[in-house]
Amino acid sequence: DAGITQSPRYKITETGRQVTLMCHQTWSHSYMFWYRQDLGHGLRLIYYSAAADITDKGEVPDGYVVSRSKTENFPLTLESATRSQTSVYFCASSDSPLSGYGYTFGSGTRLTVV
Amino acid sequence: DQQVKQNSPSLSVQEGRISILNCDYTNSMFDYFLWYKKYPAEGPTFLISISSIKDKNEDGRFTVFLNKSAKHLSLHIVPSQPGDSAVYFCAAMYSGGGADGLTFGKGTHLIIQP
Numbered sequence: 001d002a003g004i005t006q007s008p009r010y011k012i013t014e015t016g017r018q019v020t021l022m023c024h025q026t027w028s029h030s031y032m033f034w035y036r037q038d039l040g041h042g043l044r045l046i047y048y049s050a051a052a053d054i055t056d057k058g059e060v061p062d063g064y065v066v067s068r069s070k071t072e073n074f075p076l077t078l079e080s081a082t083r084s085q086t087s088v089y090f091c092a093s094s095d096s097p098l099s100g101y102g103y104t105f106g107s108g109t110r111l112t113v114v
Numbered sequence: 115d116q117q118v119k120q121n122s123p124s125l126s127v128q129e130g131r132i133s134i135l136n137c138d139y140t141n142s143m144f145d146y147f148l149w150y151k152k153y154p155a156e157g158p159t160f161l162i163s164i165s166s167i168k169d170k171n172e173d174g175r176f177t178v179f180l181n182k183s184a185k186h187l188s189l190h191i192v193p194s195q196p197g198d199s200a201v202y203f204c205a206a207m208y209s210g211g212g213a214d215g216l217t218f219g220k221g222t223h224l225i226i227q228p
Contacts, residue, residue: 031213035218040220041220042120042203042218042219042220042221043158043203043218044218045214045216048213048214050213056212056213056214058214059214090157090158092157097207097213097215097216098146098207098209098210098211098213098215099209101160101163102148102150102160102163102205103160103216104160105150105157105158105159106157107155107156107157108155108156108157
């Protein structure tokens with residue numbers, strides 16, 4: 001299917017475990033982003049990527065790792081999950097993020113760390 | 115320091131009336147402003163945007179107004195419909211900055227009452 005898909009939709013993990021959230025887009029957009037949404041904070045940027053093998057930190061990168069070996073995939077890894085990383089995670093993509101046309105978001109992954 | 119502020123966490127409006135969602139920003143470098151709409155269990159979807167060279171942009175029932183001197187923008191929905199019930203995020207960016215430049219507000223939950 002065309003679009004941007006995230007998996008899994010829901011995930012429960014234990015503190016200290018490593019967990020990877022997947023993001024796949026079919027448009028060949030150059031830019032991809034990871035955001036987390038928390039009550040009282042809105043959407044905050046974790047990491048972004050301008051192209052394959054190019055990644056940069058956003059506002060809240062600590063505790064997260066990303067990679068982008070292929071244009072269409074942008075996985076987000078929590079190396080050692082903490083309760084503070086319980087959140088809803090959104091992946092987004094864009095062909096021209098500075099054009100004012102916005103990003104396209106996936107449906108999100110709700111992650112609970114117990 | 116919150117650069118994009120949505121001071122109303124929620125707003126209740128009767129069906130058929132006008133909904134007005136407000137957003138304030140502090141960074142005078144911002145030159146594009148966007149509104150996203152988000153339903154529960156879905157990702158945000160781009161709704162409408164405005165460039166700083168304009169003071170108004172319309173798209174059907176949705177109009178965004180920009181007051182640069184007051185660093186204020188608003189989204190008007192006329193007439194409001196039940197399907198408009200959602201969380202609305204205001205976002206701002208500086209087109210001359212980096213790709214990480216899209217800054218979101220905390221969102222306003224709009225509830226359309228029948």
